Amino acid sequence: MKVVIIGGGPAGIISAISSAKQKENKVILLEKNKTLGKKLLITGKGRCNITSSLNIEDFIKNIPGNGKFLYSAFQNFTNEDIINLIESNGLKVKEERGNRIFPVTDKAQDVLNCFIKELKKYKNIETKLGEKVEKIITYENNVKGVLLSSKEIIEADKIILATGGKSYPLTGSNGEGYKMAKELGHHIESIKGSLVPLEADKFICQNMQGLSLRNIKMEIKDIEKNKKIYEDFGELLFTHFGVSGPTILSSSAHLLRYKNIDKLLKENKIKLYIDLKPALSEEELDKRILRDFEEFKNKEFKNSLDKLLPKKMIETVIKLSKINEYKRVNEITKEERQKLVAILKKFEINIEGFRPVEEAIVTAGGISTKEINPKTMESKIIKGLYFAGEIIDVDAYTGGFNLQIAYSTGFTAGLS
Numbered sequence: 001m002k003v004v005i006i007g008g009g010p011a012g013i014i015s016a017i018s019s020a021k022q023k024e025n026k027v028i029l030l031e032k033n034k035t036l037g038k039k040l041l042i043t044g045k046g047r048c049n050i051t052s053s054l055n056i057e058d059f060i061k062n063i064p065g066n067g068k069f070l071y072s073a074f075q076n077f078t079n080e081d082i083i084n085l086i087e088s089n090g091l092k093v094k095e096e097r098g099n100r101i102f103p104v105t106d107k108a109q110d111v112l113n114c115f116i117k118e119l120k121k122y123k124n125i126e127t128k129l130g131e132k133v134e135k136i137i138t139y140e141n142n143v144k145g146v147l148l149s150s151k152e153i154i155e156a157d158k159i160i161l162a163t164g165g166k167s168y169p170l171t172g173s174n175g176e177g178y179k180m181a182k183e184l185g186h187h188i189e190s191i192k193g194s195l196v197p198l199e200a201d202k203f204i205c206q207n208m209q210g211l212s213l214r215n216i217k218m219e220i221k222d223i224e225k226n227k228k229i230y231e232d233f234g235e236l237l238f239t240h241f242g243v244s245g246p247t248i249l250s251s252s253a254h255l256l257r258y259k260n261i262d263k264l265l266k267e268n269k270i271k272l273y274i275d276l277k278p279a280l281s282e283e284e285l286d287k288r289i290l291r292d293f294e295e296f297k298n299k300e301f302k303n304s305l306d307k308l309l310p311k312k313m314i315e316t317v318i319k320l321s322k323i324n325e326y327k328r329v330n331e332i333t334k335e336e337r338q339k340l341v342a343i344l345k346k347f348e349i350n351i352e353g354f355r356p357v358e359e360a361i362v363t364a365g366g367i368s369t370k371e372i373n374p375k376t377m378e379s380k381i382i383k384g385l386y387f388a389g390e391i392i393d394v395d396a397y398t399g400g401f402n403l404q405i406a407y408s409t410g411f412t413a414g415l416s
């Protein structure tokens, strides 16, 4: 059988390998970039969080976007399978906090090199780089081939569409696959960014842009219902548009699915609260501030916070506290001090919206799972057309789950 795979990301690469295991198949892997796996190289900040060590049930719990659809695919190709594939090509992996698996070398390039080595083991795989597919050709709802932008036609008995989502378009995944599938009658579930930075009160955030807070506790709340939507502990970054960093990116996957979120955002009902000193109770923090104030008692208030707060935060905290910045520290009242404690324990920022999908780690939405057979990844509309990876309407939290989705759906699509 002649198998054509569109897209040389992790999903396309693993589907080529799985197809080629059937020796009678002739596999053509088409990638429009001059190199494979461009997005893979930027995963995990260039370190590639390859997968998670969790079991399948826990994987599914970490996939809010149609996790159950992936059950068979995860059974077909597990986290152990991808680790074996990588280790058998000479790269060891290690486990870090949160069950995250990384290459011991901390280099995504090394992971990609393993994939390329594996591809080269199969003489029946031909990888064609710099080849952009424009259209999938069908006849009476059966695949027939693909049309390249060079106007060449490549015939195919089976086509695997693995063009990725719409995020970080400079890597090549710019949503072209959705268009091709739509032309063939597929329904595309609304495309949104997940694991995406958030727009927030610019008056507060721009002042502190570039500041990264570690070891903070954060909470996002719907103040209309007084309901906690997400809480986390870790890192948060201020930017020119709002907030980012691991805790914020993770929160976005929850916010995205929160009922009436767009309306609530418009009405300023979604608030971020940061506890800047989570290890201290209010009383302990008050004592800590008292100690600092004792040390700096003859200084002006604005010069008394250096030990307590990062430099970039001081001006904003002073403004919010409404304490006169020139006031002598020994003149600050108990009430004023308590206001300061309250700000540091519950630093409030209004959340205004999501950054665009192009800035997201992963795309939520995509080819409707209702139109794909979960056991084979074959389209229920076009015979011989299969889907793999982020193009499908599935998305996970951070932790290596999104890449495992790409390998497992890729492997499954290549199998049949």
Ligand SMILES: Cc1cc2nc3c(=O)[nH]c(=O)nc-3n(C[C@H](O)[C@H](O)[C@H](O)COP(=O)(O)OP(=O)(O)OC[C@H]3O[C@@H](n4cnc5c(N)ncnc54)[C@H](O)[C@@H]3O)c2cc1C
Pocket (backbone or CB within 6 Å): 006, 007, 008, 009, 010, 011, 012, 030, 031, 032, 033, 036, 037, 038, 039, 040, 042, 043, 044, 045, 048, 049, 050, 051, 131, 132, 133, 134, 162, 163, 164, 165, 167, 168, 171, 172, 173, 174, 176, 177, 360, 361, 362, 388, 389, 390, 391, 399, 400, 401, 402, 403, 404, 406
């Ligand atoms: C900054 C960042 C960090 C991330 N970190 C992690 C992480 O550490 N762990 C994790 O699990 N996930 C991570 N992800 C998510 C992960 O990278 C994706 O989920 C994964 O790459 C999806 O794989 P894919 O093969 O489906 O799509 P992609 O990797 O997007 O590959 C699709 C390929 O198809 C090609 N293509 C598109 N259209 C055409 C066409 N018309 N013709 C030919 N080729 C085409 C593209 O050029 C591209 O190479 C991260 C994502 C980003 C943006």
